[in-house]
Amino acid sequence: MASQPQANQLPLFYNSLVPLSSQLHPNHGLKPRGDLGFTRGTHAIPVTVDEFPLVQRHFPIVFGVGDNPAPLALVGLQEGQNLYLDANDQWAEGLYVPAFVRRYPFMLARLSPDAQELSLCFDDSAGVVIENEGERLFNGTDPTDTTKAILQFCEQFEQAVMRTRAFMEELTKLDLLMDGEVTIQREGLAQPAVYRGFRMVDEQKLQNLRGDQARKMVQSGLLGLVYAHLFSLSLISPLFERQFQAAQPATA
Template identity: 30%
Template sequence: MAKDKKTETEQPKPVMPTLYNNLVPLMTDVHKDLHMINGQNFSFAAKVNAVPIVIQELPMIIKHYPVVFPADTPGVMLAVLGIRSEQNLFVDDKGSWAADTYIPAYIRRYPFFVARQNEEAEPVICFDDTSDFLGEKGDQALFDKGEATDTLKNIVEFTRTFQQHLEASNDYCRAIDEAGLLEEKEISFNAGDEVKANVNGFKALEREKFDAIEADVLKDWMTKGWVDASVLHLASGGNFDRLWSMDRKRNA
């Protein structure tokens, strides 16, 4: 019996993480001829104005980027890369990242990713099969006679370590959110009396509430590195002025 096309339901496409278009598991038999293609072109990130970061990166991140918490996604910490939609002020029209500027690990991890079917499942190394960084003709093979090369071993170690740090950092983000320490913020950038850009939809620590944390909670957070993370986050706010300056130069 023929199916009525009007009654058929299409499976919704899964929502991909920021930067990624189509994630597939990396498999030895299927991808035995896959190679990494050398070259540091960051055009793939040119329209991304924020990326997730981990606590371990904060000392480097706060030298260049504001650190915020998205208002609509609890448990995530972001480095802000631009003050407008689809704007990354650190990538130029040639795909080069701004000189002498720390590149977030989330960016450096691309096109690889760690995925789980559920919380109990083993993590699986995946990659974005639309990426220009991978192909059958490249500089560094991922497999040699069915075995992972040193190139792939280093990729897997970096990707898994970043994921572990990300999950631990998300615990910190959820804790400060549940403690009621985050307040929704909005920043406007003016030229005279005219508002030229506006950044909203994010949260930041409220300093007075942070200073009022009870002693036993503070002690626990200090052992976890969460107090240092909070102080670094608060110190990063001044980088919004840097982004505004970069935006004006780009649009001059």
């Protein structure tokens, strides 16, 4: 149910990465994005621990499978189905839009495996960085306020990613993650719906932590993040209901 990009692939949503520079893009500008249609083909969006307090109110937070699992906000229960986009590719009103979505098409990346610095790059297939259109990205060789704001957002995102990795390392060290399974029985359905393919915190192991381990989790703020994840799982049932309603034939 919850999958994430492989390490040797471009991140989710990205088809290419081009470094943004005044030499290559002296007259380019940023066009306003009219929709979030690029998210339609995904059901699980990476989130950072900084976002947990907001995400838990709107989406279930689970963890991906594999060697380096990441927190994921579920926006659907089936591969390739985002249930929070309308027919016009607009995000459901009033619901939180994850930073991973808002960052696109920009991101910080190393231009070579041995590069020490991260460079601001963008997906040139996104169609929002256009020559002689939109808000200018450079004045001569100097970045404009628009570019500075993009860079600042991407830097803050990377810092949140580092905090998220530390959180995941701590969960792994404490052996708190287990394979998840959710069973939903809806009135009128002969068989319950069962969802697997994700990881979640094992509440029994959490309760059995030694006192010093639990105290450390409280002091570091990690325990609050764990409970944000656990509380958010109650939203899987409403998400299933949303999926069920979306599958019903339209009435005239």
